[in-house]
Amino acid sequence: MIRNNVVLVGFMGTGKSTVGKMAARRLGWTFVDSDAWIEEKTGKTIPELFGEQGEAVFREHEREALRELLNGENVVLATGGGAVLAEENRTCMLEGGLVIALTAPVAEILERVRGDRNRPLLQGNVEERVAALMEKRRGAYDFAHVTIDTAGIEPAAAADLIVKAVRSRRL
Numbered sequence: 001m002i003r004n005n006v007v008l009v010g011f012m013g014t015g016k017s018t019v020g021k022m023a024a025r026r027l028g029w030t031f032v033d034s035d036a037w038i039e040e041k042t043g044k045t046i047p048e049l050f051g052e053q054g055e056a057v058f059r060e061h062e063r064e065a066l067r068e069l070l071n072g073e074n075v076v077l078a079t080g081g082g083a084v085l086a087e088e089n090r091t092c093m094l095e096g097g098l099v100i101a102l103t104a105p106v107a108e109i110l111e112r113v114r115g116d117r118n119r120p121l122l123q124g125n126v127e128e129r130v131a132a133l134m135e136k137r138r139g140a141y142d143f144a145h146v147t148i149d150t151a152g153i154e155p156a157a158a159a160d161l162i163v164k165a166v167r168s169r170r171l
């Protein structure tokens with residue numbers, strides 16, 4: 001039995017937080033962002049965690065965040081783009097809620113993440129970083145129960161599609 005939560009997965013810049021907040025409001029559920037939870041718990045920003053302790057330590061916090069945050073009900077959880085890479089996390093997500101992958105055209109992703117100092121994996125040449133990571137993560141989001149392509153649609157429309165997916169699932 002899958003829990004009554006929504007788990008948003010997708011590459012950085014696909015709009016998980018923006019769309020997730022809107023969907024949560026419409027459902028009357030709580031929105032949580034796993035990166036924000038980790039920052040609050042550790043008292044450090046994501047770049048500080050990566051810089052001071054390394055990615056592996058960040059991934060441990062992320063694993064714990066998913067377990068903790070998917071323990072309840074009526075939560076819309078926005079996960080970090082790399083959370084799907086660990087099989088244990090994918091299992092936790094599939095049991096923890098309706099897993100919805102957001103996809104967006106690479107041009108839109110670049111538009112959103114360009115100049116962002118809070119994403120350690122995209123520092124430097126952002127075009128190259130995004131292209132390399134996308135290649136490396138090809139297919140990584142395909143395990144989701146539902147995929148929503150946000151190309152050319154407003155965040156509000158994507159949020160509506162999430163609400164519809166939740167409601168049709170419950171019937």
Ligand code: S3P
Nearest residue numbers: 011012013035080081082119120
């Ligand atoms: C990451 C995505 C980020 C954040 C961290 C690593 C990734 O979250 O968890 O910088 O590996 O794709 P967003 O997808 O919310 O940007």
